[in-house]
Amino acid sequence: MLYSGGIVLLVAFPASTPALEGIAQLAFSGLAPLSVFAVVVLVRIRGLGAFGIRRVDAKWLLVAVGFAAACLAVILTFDKIVASLYPNVDDAQGDLRAASEAGLATLLGTIALGGLLTPLGEEVLFRGVFARFLQRWGTWVTVLVSAFIFALWHGINLVFPSAFLVGLCCGWLLCRTGSIWPGVVLHAVYNTSFLIIYSTE
Template sequence: MTNDTSKTNAPKTNASTTADRRPQWLELIVALVSAVLIYGAGIVLLGIFPAPTAALEGVAGLFFSGAAPILVFTIVVLVRMRDLSAFGVRRVEPRWLLIAVLLAAACFAVIVTFDTVVQHLFPGVDDSQDTLRAAASGGVLALIGTIFFGAVLTPLGEELVFRGILTRFFERWGSWAAIVLSTLIFAVFHGINLVLPSALLVGLVNGWLMVRTKSVWPGVVVHIVYNSAFLILYSFG
């Protein structure tokens, strides 16, 4: 009687291989510690060396909001060098990028309507976006910096961290757990203020896109289009 070793020696399935490659607890802890140190240092530096104008303050803040998560993501990747597809940095079908643009437009319409209603019901309510408005309306150079840092660098950095690391990590507990948990963290990260509904909506959409496509790029597109629309709107004062 011969031993059948085909089962014990069989390679892992695609599903189990994918699960093994996604971010683990080590990456999550490194991301948390790195974020605390980097954001803490950034806040201190911005406090010690304040910008001379509100417009420059806004541009500097947007640069930091994009550079910081990219640095966090880089540190996490270097912990255990692996294929970046483990973090959702992978190609996606072009149709998903078109879907992302349409979803971004829908999110923009919903939040503009929400903000209009809130401003009508509570005139003069602070939406904590004064520095962004100052940057976007601070002249051509300030607007270029605002668009690049706020609508390109920041979306890229935040999607790599919140979807590429967090959503992928939380997928071990199921798709909806991944979407909801990463969305809540993303929303709270943006502050308990009038921006919260916006962050919740975009977080839910991008979390769903991440789970559905296994790629960060649709979420990056949503984020770029959404942020661009608001920054251009702010440029009109």
């Protein structure tokens, strides 16, 4: 209901410029899952550790940065191949590109929302809630199904492969560490890198 209401509001009251529309979308993509997570926590009345919010060895945060770099390399290569084969294809990121290119202040706001808030919100929901729920059926189910749900949320478009790849890595890190924080770091580094790349294109 929270997600649906937010989507309706974004569609019914579009921002005045593509850049502001991109910022609004990023704010929604971070705040909506955090709101859903808060509802889940209140309903379940469980400690936050049950949702993967627990300390983790610093080495796993470094592993997460390495995974982010690997994901970035794979997806940039994939995007170049797609662009060469289909030069006019819509990558579904136009508003985010506009927000990243609208000046330093807007770029910093975009990074705060898309590079920090969104990864936190999406990881507590997709890994902290969905993936932790799926862990009763084993690692493969946890990693694959949570990654697919995460990618599907991003839509059937050119973002789907990158979201699925990031979801696979974040799910695997959750299963290995029991913590969402490596996934948050991976997600944050990946998103921030793309936003910076968009700003320089």
